[in-house]
Amino acid sequence: MKLQPVFNYPKAFRDPDSFVEYHGEMVPDPYQYLEDPDAEPTKEFVEAQNKITYPFLKSAPSREYIKATLTAMLNYPKFSVPFREGEFWYHYYNPGLRNQYIIRRTKSPDDPNEEAEVFLDPNALSEDGTISLSSLSFSKDGSICAYGISEAGSDWHVICFKNAVTGEELPDKLRKVKFSSADFNKEGTGVFYACYKDSKSGTSEGLRDQKLYFHRLGTSQDEDLVVMELPDNPEWIFSSHVSDDFRYLLAMPMKDCHHAQVYIADLTNWSPEKPFPVFQHVVKDFDHQYSYVANHGSRIIFRTNRDGAVNYKLATLDLDSGVWEDLIPHHSQDVLDFCQPLAGDKLVVCWLKNVQHFLQVFDATSGQLVYSFDDLPPCGTIQSFQCRHDETWFFFKQVTFTSPGTIFKGEVISSDEGQPAFPFEVYREINIPGVRSKDYEMTQVFYPSHDATKVPMFILSKRLPNNLKNGNQPTLLYGYGGFNHSLMPEFSITWIHFLSLFGGVVAIANIRGGGEYGRVWHEGGKRLKKMNTFKDFIAAAEYLIKENYTKPDKIVIQGASNGGLLVAACCNLRPDLFGASITRVGVLDMLRYHKFSIGHAWIDDYGSPEEDKEMFNYLMSYSPLHNLRKLPGGQEYPSILLMTADHDDRVLPFHSLKYIAEIQHLMGHQKRPLLIRVETRAGHGKGKPTGKVIEELTDIWCFVQITLALNVSKTMDF
Missing domain, CATH: 3.40.50.1820 (Alpha/Beta hydrolase fold, catalytic domain)
Known part of the structure; x- marks a missing residue:
């Protein structure tokens, strides 16, 4: 043309x-x-x-x-990994072409084909499908759900509440919320959240004056308790987390997208009627990254890149003594991508090696390797891993460039020898009618950049009988290269559709600025x-x-x-x-x-x-x-x-x-x-x-x- x-x-x-x-x-x-x-x-x-x-x-x-x-191509059933809250098992679901994912639930996770009850359906909230779910959390016993809704793709959202037992929508609404979810206290009587309630900033201006609040259910948002504010640093934003045992509130103010200070408050003897406990300021600089993993009493486990751990490590902080110790040390080549606590004393660690995931399990006390998931298909991404710190079940989802996902179900089993086993099996295969993985092939190459740095790139194409290298292939070259974000081998209907329409190749370049090789790779761009x-x-x-x-x-x-x-x-x-x-x-x-x-x-x-x-x-x-x-x-x-x-x-x-x-x-x-x-x-x-x-x-x-x-x-x- x-x-x-x-x-x-x-x-x-x-x-x-x-x-x-x-x-x-x-x-x-x-x-x-x-x-x-x-x-x-x-x-x-x-x-x-x-x-x-x-x-x-x-x-x-x-x-x-x-x-x-x-x-x-988009008209196929899509499922998330199941997760348990109270007596129900929940999952995100789209039967095909619904504008937004639905949240459904069942009484048991054993049968993936069990008829599920619709719990939340954002499609019913707008005629054009532009209201979406932005966050989801539950009280400890699973009886109350807090969910965020966003309109027209905005980062602003409203946190709403629902009785998960009766299905009743509660009157509480938390507004002017951005970049925050809601974490329940142990009793389930309220949530910690961050918002710009008193801020004068609007949609376009720079955001200022975010504060960390506690909202007590059944009261007005105007009555919410200010848990933490930093008026001398109005542009900082809060990341917060209630520990798995509900003993601690971790408040982590951030001045950028990565580095945080860490404050910890002991909630053991606190109730909403009492003054909020004094925070312990355990990290006072912005030199490194910290994310909460788990805790055993006052021993807190963090994923962090402190002390030169450019590929991240797990480190423990003893709140009583203030002493930091390495639990799973930094690896010289592989990136510790994320970690989940499991079965009381186990840690599931997902590593990133040459832009591909692999899973291992470690002892949460000694840091010793317990198990490796060696039987997973190669060149995949662990898109989600669901488990609980005090239970033995686990589910996870692996995707590849050519597969929209396989969900696995597993259980931690103790053995007579004392060494636990981690058997897992396929729980659900997600398939697209007319799209077969065997019709496509993927190659990973390492090409030289201007300074001779070897940069990884995935090349995806249809499996053809003739030579792909004819100098004339339509080529989609995709990249990101920033904010420590890694471009992983993940399924994209966009890329499969390009190949189906035009043939050729899709190339995904893992350039510097991303997180594919840890802090050094990020800082190199x-x-x-x-x-x-x-x-x-x-x-x-x-x-x-x-x-x-x-x-x-x-x-x-x-x-x-x-x-x-x-x-x-x-x-x-x-x-x-x-x-x-x-x-x-x-x-x-x-x-x-x-x-x-x-x-x-x-x-x-x-x-x-x-x-x-x-x-x-x-x-x-x-x-x-x-x-x-x-x-x-x-x-x-x-x-x-x-x-x-x-x-x-x-x-x-x-x-x-x-x-x-x-x-x-x-x-x-x-x-x-x-x-x-x-x-x-x-x-x-x-x-x-x-x-x-x-x-x-x-x-x-x-x-x-x-x-x-x-x-x-x-x-x-x-």
Whole structure:
């Protein structure tokens, strides 16, 4: 299909008097007015852009087939791992195309086909499916449920309560909650939670003044007890946890997304009528990460990277003596990804080795290895592991690139020799009609980056009788590279659908900035080393070309949020290397990102332009918005589709709006399209209803088909 030679893009007003000063340098910001999502000029600009974008996307010759096959692929039963609360076993469930997952329950976990009772159905809360569940917790005896609901994809949610025995909805509602769930006290009479109840900050401004509260059921939220507040540090946010034995409340204020101080309060003799006990401040700096695992009396077990444990370890803190000791030491190569307490004195540890999970069990007192789950299929991800610290049952779910999941059920069994056994069996296989794992193959490669660092990458393709390396394969290259987040071998209907439509390959690059190899890998792609992230991704594309998989005009790159920053920066650095780019809810203005919503918590990863001249210059060197330019000699940027949403209150839509206004201003004459799709009643991505997911993915593949001039293989039979 030939591209339209010229697009008549809307002319956004450029304010010649809008500047921001950094270290004596005046930086033009002509579209700063677009930062207000509710202003009329912003609304008019969005409407004008959508009037160009949507007709273009609807013009794809195979649109109906793309949408029909995607809908068919998504129409399969989806199950989470079961978990026990009180006398019931709960699980998340979607029979196929429901907009939101349902929570169901049964009396027994033994029969996966037992008829289940619907406990919570968010689909009944809105006609368009845009109200979703955001959190779920239960009282100790399972009689009261606290659940969060979010509207239109917002990070803001309301915590509601339900009597799990009678099914009665309780009148309590906790509002202005963000980045917090609810933890019950031992008696089940109330919950600890964090919210911005007294904050003056709104949707767009930087979030301030979060406090930790206790809410007593049956009372007004206005009467809630302030458990902890830090008025001298209004931008810090609270992570809190009630210990498994309900003895302690752990409050962990964070100034970024990773590092926390730790306060611990003993709840043994406390009741809501009494003054709250004094917190013990056990970690007073922000140098390391801490997450609660379990406790045996006053001996608290943390997963942490303190004391040089760059791949994490389990360490214990004795609250009585204040002494820290290693329980499971740091491993020089494998990353300790997560840990769950089991059967009183066991710890299930999930390790990350070359971007693949494996499970082991350790003694919680001695730290000695007890058991290894050696019989699991290779190259998988443990997506969920459910157990209880004081019971012997366990369930876990393993997924791969080609399988949506196998749920296993197991039990800890004591033996006469004293060495426990951990037998497990398949509990449920999740299958998609018409999609067979054996029809696909996955290869993991390690390619050299600009500084000779070996970077892992997964290459997924259909199993073909002929050679895949013909230099002409349609290629989807995906990356993230930030915030210590690892891209694991997980099933994605998006990637399977791409291969079914276009053939070719899907490549997932595990670039620096992620957590695939622990703290060193993360820090190798953040702050003044952020350029490594982009160069790793560029090297991935160069590897695919060198190995004769593909060529530049057959490559589409895709990333979301921090991954949106990635693909936009790479388009600026190497516009010649890619045919198309999909930037979803991207962080694109690196001089202003930290002034809105939760952006200040990202400074640890990105740095702030205000902190010093060096950091300002570094951010200016790659900020996607500030590095757009008019390309010389008839060169063009790749075809670009930006995607954002009007209710995204994490990465606000102004990032994408400013970027599209500037690139259309500079390069609106090029033949390749420069488009933005602004979704309504949607947020950053979490809780998006199935109907909107189908429309969004259909639009993405239509954009890819048109801009890369791809033929669709109409061989799927559903």
